[in-house]
Amino acid sequence: MRWIKFGLPLTAFLFTACDDTPPPAAPPPEVFVVTASEQPYQPERTFTARIDSRSDVNITAQVSGKLTAVHFREGDVVEAGAPLFDIDPAPYEAALAKARAEHERAKANLREARSNFSRANKLVEKGYISDSEYDTLKARQQEADAAEQSARAALESAQVDLSYTHITAPQAGRVGRSIASVGDVVSPGFGTLTTLVGGNDMQAVFQIPEKLLTEAAMSDKQPKPSEIEVALDMPNGSRYPYTGNIVYVSNRVNTNTGTVEVRAAMPNPRDLLRPGMFVQAHVRLIDTLQGLMIPQAALQVDQQGTYVFTVNQENRVLRNNLMTGDRFGENVLVSEGLQAGDRVILRGIQKVRPGSEVVASDYKPATTAHTGSTPENAPSGQPDSDSEGDAQ
Structure with a gap:
């Protein structure tokens, strides 16, 4: 009776097989979303610039002679008309x-x-002198007049030369x-005696790529120079307290280099800017955009x-291909592919695929997101560490 030995296990197996029902479906994964929204921003580009002065003057001698005095301390700030050098006068x-004499x-x-010619005018009318004598007296007056003008010019030249002995x-x-x-013999060929840099005519000089200039020129919303401001970062990284405007x-x-030179006039009331200094120039619109x-x-x-993943009204995942622009803090500008109000998946991207159903919850950051007003130069379009690569 061998069937008795295996009957009980076989019966238990058949009973168990009849009771095996499919497991319940897994619930939709939870994702955290943010809502795409219109926000204010200021378009900006950053360039390396150098400081130049429009009033960088080379002081030279206009006449030759021995230097008798130096009236300034090197590095001093002087007023217009202040004495600088004296040449032996x-x-x-x-x-x-001699010129005056x-x-x-x-x-x-x-x-x-003039007196002789005046008398000649009267005498010639009465016939007391010949026409030849009259012409001679007239010519002498003209020669004397020219000689006086030449002597006056020589006198003025001598006065100018004397004034050049005092360099201000x-x-x-x-x-x-x-x-x-002091004691050196200087002359116009001596070269620069010193330099004088005006403090309020500073300019930030930088180069912009021709591509960027072309894009700006072809834009339907090309800004006017009056709508643009230039801010500077100093060599130590601090922000310069004044802004300037593009003048050239x-x-x-x-x-x-394939670049175009641009100059921005910068106020310098505190004498912080010096010619030759290298700074970072931030060119941006004065008014914010949306x-x-x-x-x-x-x-x-x-x-x-x-691209990004979005969640529609039926809680289904969609793929949206994007055209993006500059970064502003933690956010990026989107020019194509989204509309205001779209729910964009920020957390849980690795759990979803296009068309899958999800449970969407609003993302609440631990700290307030920094939107900022300045675009970052880092390229956009890189996923964060939570996305775990491309979600296909």
Whole structure:
């Protein structure tokens, strides 16, 4: 009776097989979403710039002579008209005295020639002198007049030469190192005696790529220079307390670099800017704009481009391919692919696929998100660590 030995296990197996029902379906995964919304932002580009001065003056000698005095301390701030150098004036004082005497003699000769010609006018009418004598007297007057003008010009030239022996500051500013010393013989060919940099004519000079200039020129909303401001970051990383405005854009492209020179006038009341200083120039619109923003962490990238997952009204997952712009803090500007009010999956991206059903909850960050007003130069479209790669 071998069937008795196996009968009980077989009966238990058949009973168990009849009771085996399918397990319940897993609930939809939970994801956390943020709502795409219009937010204010300021478009901005950052460039490396150097500081230049429009009033960077080379002080040189206009006449030759021995240097007799230096009236400034190197590095001082001087006012316009302040004395800088003195050149020995003795030779020029003598030349001026001689020119003044020559002018006086020329004036006396002119008076005599005019008097003789005036009498000649009366005499020729009565026939007391010939036409030839009349013409001679007229010519002498003209010669005396020309001689007086020449002597007067020589006198003025001597006065100018004497004034050049006292070299003064043509403008207010900071004076540089004195190249010449007392006792040196200087001349127009000597070169620069010192430099003088005005404090309030500083400019930030930077180069923008020709591509960027072309895009701005072709834009339907090309901003005017009055709508743009320039902020600076100092060499130590601090923000310069004043902003400037663009005053010059070159009319040609540098063929070696493919860039265009731009100059921004910068106020300098505290004398913080110096020619040759390198800074970071932030070029931005003065007024804010409105644009559609989402967190940078929601972006995904694959071979088709940048995209996000959204949740529709039926709680189904959709893929939205995007065109993105600048980053502003933790957010990125979206130009195409989303509408205000769309629910974008920020957390739980690795759990979903297009078309799958989810339970969507609003994402509540531990701290308030920093939207900022300044775009970051880092490329957009990189997923965060929670996304665990491309979600296909």
